[in-house]
Amino acid sequence: MSRDLVSADHPFGPQTLAFGVFSTDANAPRVGVRLGDDVIDVSTLAGAAGREDLAAAWATPSLNAFLALGHEVWADARAWLTETLGAAVEGADDRRAIPSNWVSSVQPDGVAGEGAGAGAGVDALAAHRHSLEDVTLHLPIEVADYVDFYASAHHASNVGKIFRPDNAALPPNWKHLPIGYHGRAGTVVVDGTDITRPTGQRKAPADPAPTFGPSIRLDIEAELGYVVGGATTMGSRVSVDEAAQHIFGVVILNDWSARDIQAWEYVPLGPFLGKSFGTSISAWVTPLAAFDSARVALPREEGDPEVLDYLRGGEGDGVGAAFGLDIHVEVSLNGTVISRPENRDMYWSPAQMLAHMTVNGASLRNGDLFGSGTISGAEKPTRGSLLELSWSGTEPLTLDDGSTRGFLEDGDTVTMTAWAPGPDGTRVGLGQVSGTITPAT
Structure with missing residues (x-):
């Protein structure tokens, strides 16, 4: 050819x-x-x-x-x-x-x-x-605002078991609304950008007082990011049925996470410095229109609560406006494939996330970006973070070179790729997002 x-x-x-x-x-x-x-x-x-x-x-x-x-x-x-x-x-x-x-x-x-x-x-x-x-x-967009969600029930349950072993794995609100936090737009970077190991306060449960220094529990989160256009005015809402008019396309997103900084800071207001030091996205934005063949119904279990009306949307073509996407993600660490998360397992849809993000009247701006949260499945090989894969470092991963990892070391390179089924047996590509950890400054 x-x-x-x-x-x-x-x-x-x-x-x-x-x-x-x-x-x-x-x-x-x-x-x-x-x-x-x-x-x-x-x-x-x-x-x-x-x-x-x-x-x-x-x-x-x-x-x-x-x-x-x-x-x-x-x-x-x-x-x-x-x-x-x-x-x-x-x-x-x-x-x-x-x-x-x-x-x-x-x-x-x-x-x-x-x-x-x-x-x-x-x-x-x-x-x-x-x-x-x-x-x-x-970087394909000038990021106006960045919000990250927490849309995988498997990931949220695993994190709950690790961080809050004496409490219910999922908080009581989790299946009623898409939980998220407001991130930092200025530290969203494109594929290939190095990530400097963050420094901050850390305090393990047994420590008598916090200490200051480089994170020693540096992690990844395999996600998808959704690029938004069609700005709205403050005080208006975007419904589930209207969301596809504002979601232009999809990127692969790695929400780098300093778990030790995060664990000490996140009560009571949630993630802050443990997340804001860097978020990597792929260089290519694949239009939402390219994923028509990848639309799937959301996973639901018997006994799950009915969501409120503003999160429902119309039934449409069988999977409805609140559809999931059958996107296959692969995560490699220094060339070793360590996980293959399946986005079809996500509990909340991008349309529901966008509807929830604007239901209070918050406006959209051209170039807004929101992340799905870590994509994790029920089985260990489909978990999208080292926190889960190594179970907080207690079950280290063995790489192809014989070395082991609980969390990231300086010099480690993480690469995520993704694709989805397209029309007539084709594949729709999303490219890759890669980053290498450099020492703290």
């Missing part, structure tokens, strides 16, 4: 069309769409096609301007890109699927139309196409 063509079953094929921000030696950061192992400069692509509204939004160093255009524009842009980029897909019925009104203006040799032959559409992309090897990827 020619490099100019993309396999129809590539995880970043036309079924995905993930957005990111990239730069080259010659060009400042701007929006791109991943196609196979290339990045398409969609700002110049749209400009050549006369789509000035999109070109202007995509010529910026973040997705925020595009997010501000709203759901109808997102859908229109996806439809246009699907048609346009279809010419570069292996097995496409029409290699000249790119609209003829702009082919002549972008072909490198200036020849277009009927004389260009069956390869015209592929050739026309050449001026806008960059190999991933030749670009630098940046």
